[in-house]
Amino acid sequence: MELLTEQQRKRALEAMQEYLSAPAVENGKTPAEEDAELDAKRIALIEKELKPLLSGYLSGKIPLSEFKSKVDGINKRNEFWGFKGIKGQMFFNMVQNVADDPGECDQELKSALAVPANDQIASSRMKTFANYVKRLGDQWVERGNTRYGAPKQGSVPFFLSYFWQIQDRDTWPVYYTNSVNTMTDLNLWRPSEDLAEDYLAFKRIHEDLAVLFAETSKRKFTHYDVEHVFWFAGKNPYEAVKDEGVPPKRMAVVPDAIQPVGIDTGRLPESYVPPIVSILPLMARHDHSLVEAAKRSGTSLERAFEKSVDAAFTIMGYETKLLGQGQGRVPDGRAIAPDDNYAILWDGKVRGEGYSMGTDDRIIREYVTTQSRELSRRFRNIYYAIVSSSFVDDFDDAIAAMKMETEVSEVVLLTADALVAIVDAKLRSPLQVTLGPDGIQRLFTSSGVLTAEMVREYLI
Numbered sequence: 001m002e003l004l005t006e007q008q009r010k011r012a013l014e015a016m017q018e019y020l021s022a023p024a025v026e027n028g029k030t031p032a033e034e035d036a037e038l039d040a041k042r043i044a045l046i047e048k049e050l051k052p053l054l055s056g057y058l059s060g061k062i063p064l065s066e067f068k069s070k071v072d073g074i075n076k077r078n079e080f081w082g083f084k085g086i087k088g089q090m091f092f093n094m095v096q097n098v099a100d101d102p103g104e105c106d107q108e109l110k111s112a113l114a115v116p117a118n119d120q121i122a123s124s125r126m127k128t129f130a131n132y133v134k135r136l137g138d139q140w141v142e143r144g145n146t147r148y149g150a151p152k153q154g155s156v157p158f159f160l161s162y163f164w165q166i167q168d169r170d171t172w173p174v175y176y177t178n179s180v181n182t183m184t185d186l187n188l189w190r191p192s193e194d195l196a197e198d199y200l201a202f203k204r205i206h207e208d209l210a211v212l213f214a215e216t217s218k219r220k221f222t223h224y225d226v227e228h229v230f231w232f233a234g235k236n237p238y239e240a241v242k243d244e245g246v247p248p249k250r251m252a253v254v255p256d257a258i259q260p261v262g263i264d265t266g267r268l269p270e271s272y273v274p275p276i277v278s279i280l281p282l283m284a285r286h287d288h289s290l291v292e293a294a295k296r297s298g299t300s301l302e303r304a305f306e307k308s309v310d311a312a313f314t315i316m317g318y319e320t321k322l323l324g325q326g327q328g329r330v331p332d333g334r335a336i337a338p339d340d341n342y343a344i345l346w347d348g349k350v351r352g353e354g355y356s357m358g359t360d361d362r363i364i365r366e367y368v369t370t371q372s373r374e375l376s377r378r379f380r381n382i383y384y385a386i387v388s389s390s391f392v393d394d395f396d397d398a399i400a401a402m403k404m405e406t407e408v409s410e411v412v413l414l415t416a417d418a419l420v421a422i423v424d425a426k427l428r429s430p431l432q433v434t435l436g437p438d439g440i441q442r443l444f445t446s447s448g449v450l451t452a453e454m455v456r457e458y459l460i
Helices: 006-020 031-058 064-077 089-098 102-113 119-142 153-167 177-185 195-217 223-233 280-284 288-296 301-316 361-376 396-405 416-428 440-444 452-458
Strands: 319-322 333-337 342-349 381-388 410-415 448-450
Touching: 006 031, 006 195, 006 223, 031 064, 031 102, 031 153, 031 223, 064 089, 064 102, 089 102, 089 119, 089 153, 102 119, 102 153, 119 153, 119 195, 153 195, 177 195, 177 223, 177 416, 195 223, 280 301, 280 381, 280 416, 288 301, 301 319, 301 333, 301 342, 301 416, 342 361, 342 440, 361 381, 361 396, 381 416, 381 440, 396 410, 410 416, 410 440, 416 440, 416 452, 440 452
Parallel strands: 342 381, 381 410, 410 448
Antiparallel strands: 319 333, 333 342
16 A cells, blocks of 8 residues: 555655755755765764764663763764754753663663664554653653653654664664654645654655655665755745745735745645744845835834744744834844743844844944843843844854853844744744753854754754
8 A cells, every 4th residue: 555645746756856956056066966975974974983882882881871972972073963952962861861760761772772673663662762751751740840851752753763773774764853844744744643653654655755766766765865855845844935036915024915825836835934924034135025015014124024033932932022113222122931031132134145243243232231131130041142134254253242241141143044943843843842941942052153954953
């Protein structure tokens, strides 16, 4: 019995063809060429470091604490799988941190991480480990802690499949959230509530598509290659409009005036992100048609951009307030997470060629000093974010000065694409992606540029 209908196979082939025919990027290489280099590096790292390390742990030669630390170090130095995200290393840390019995934790991990001989054993191991994770979480809450600090069962398929593919990459694909979301958006598959069965269905679809893609393209397709097709197709599923000229009536700043994504293609909408947020990347780039649309809506593009950024934080669940115009020298807005004891001050910068932080950093430091001093009396951590299309020039000195002279913990240069990606992740998995330290807050704990690619890798 075939898993996919003819229409689904056709849709999957369209995604494959778009990936293979994508033009070269700035470095002169196509996405497929870049991914081939990535896979070669992955395989080399597996054979040289990861597989021997995992084998040493499973055989008892390497203790759990050393194994976990070395896995973390390897993935920080080689970002080939996104394992440092919330379902990878953070989940690993939580499992060990909340476990009362270190010996039991070690044994549960050894049993779960060993590569299964077949699908039936894989299902059994995934269910057993998921039950163990649930028990750890329940015990953690019973001791008076919140669910935020407990490992989540939903992380189990990604976590285990990462280690399984190290041992046998031709059999066990990595259960990426991005791949699951893209498969759902393409109407190829919809996961159920059974983690083990969902992973096996995911695996079988990858197997079928690897054969279909290879037969059609006349080239070899591995699980990694199928993964790349889904990653490419899911890279920007939430932009309401494209650069290549869209009728102005579709780009009005008033949300009700924006038609749903997908209508112009003859397909149903797939994005989880509402138009007022999905339009942010185009607004940030100072799209000329949007300038005119803003005028017709009785506002400026800059003010509309601020409202859309505020809407993004509101949709994520923050307590928000627009500041900006008419209130003196203040940031454009703030977003507060009272339950997690932190606040974000933010400014929106509409720039066609990217924003240079050195242009007005002195003025920014002045008003951030005032605002952050007041907020620091109420919240443990204060972050400052600048939202723009991209960032140019050297910003390290400006960030260092900001952190030294104000109460902010970190300064995040947040691309509009990244902000939309965060909203998308939150709306897709509202319980899995929290505002706290095991979720969105972690994205703001490192200064520098935060891109959509970084968001997707962290929230996979």
